[in-house]
Amino acid sequence: MEENKFIAASTLIIHRMISRSINVAVTRAEEFSQQGFEDEGLEEGYTKYLTCLMKNLEHHHLVEDEIMFPFFQDRLPNTRFDHLVEDHHKITALIEAVNSKLADGEGETTMKGHMDEILPLMTNISDLWFDHIEYEEDIFINIADDFVSQDESLALLGNIDDFRNDLFEPFSLTLPFILFNLEPDDRKIMAMELPPEFTEELIPHVWKEEWESMSPFFVDDVNG
Numbered sequence: 001m002e003e004n005k006f007i008a009a010s011t012l013i014i015h016r017m018i019s020r021s022i023n024v025a026v027t028r029a030e031e032f033s034q035q036g037f038e039d040e041g042l043e044e045g046y047t048k049y050l051t052c053l054m055k056n057l058e059h060h061h062l063v064e065d066e067i068m069f070p071f072f073q074d075r076l077p078n079t080r081f082d083h084l085v086e087d088h089h090k091i092t093a094l095i096e097a098v099n100s101k102l103a104d105g106e107g108e109t110t111m112k113g114h115m116d117e118i119l120p121l122m123t124n125i126s127d128l129w130f131d132h133i134e135y136e137e138d139i140f141i142n143i144a145d146d147f148v149s150q151d152e153s154l155a156l157l158g159n160i161d162d163f164r165n166d167l168f169e170p171f172s173l174t175l176p177f178i179l180f181n182l183e184p185d186d187r188k189i190m191a192m193e194l195p196p197e198f199t200e201e202l203i204p205h206v207w208k209e210e211w212e213s214m215s216p217f218f219v220d221d222v223n224g
């Protein structure tokens with residue numbers, strides 16, 4: 001049983017990545033709403049960071065709503081997936097509110113005037129998210145692998161890999177965001193999912209100028 005934990009492993013790594021970035025987004029929102037942004041680079045970085053976080057949240061929820069939950073509903077008929085979907089909808093409304101603030105700038109960095117609104121929205125997202133994943137992991141993720149064969153879980157994960165990747169555009173921001181919000185061990189696992197040109201060429205070199213402003217929000221050893 002232990003060797004087939006693909007569903008849990010791949011979901012928990014995404015939960016850890018999103019959890020860390022929500023914590024960073026809230027902590028820094030408290031700071032920026034009180035003290036403002038030290039410079040434009042930090043404001044740009046925070047805007048990009050929040051944008052990537054919203055994209056990852058949206059994608060993760062869609063993966064669950066459209067692939068995972070429907071598949072497992074048959075295997076776990078007594079599991080209340082509808083409660084989990086309801087949570088997703090509540091979070092989606094908040095994501096849309098955050099996105100509307102991000103879109104206001106039309107690419108310009110105008111977060112300064114929005115931080116008083118961003119802070120409560122991010123705090124609400126955080127409260128909902130951490131309760132949600134605790135419940136979701138408890139009733140579903142931690143047991144999911146016991147209800148599928150290895151072949152089925154690999155097929156399921158293959159479907160997820162190909163699902164709505166358009167939501168991650170631009171990759172020049174979202175891929176570094178994903179990797180550098182993970183601790184080194186998780187990052188290594190995630191990096192193995194990517195073609196080498198991404199980890200060896202595009203992310204560290206070609207795209208660096210685009211994502212570099214987010215680096216103050218990444219894990220400490222981002223350049224390690």
Ligand SMILES: [Fe+2]
Pocket residue numbers: 061064084088132136
């Ligand atoms: Fe969920």
Ligand SMILES: [Fe+2]
Pocket residue numbers: 011015060064133136
């Ligand atoms: Fe989840």
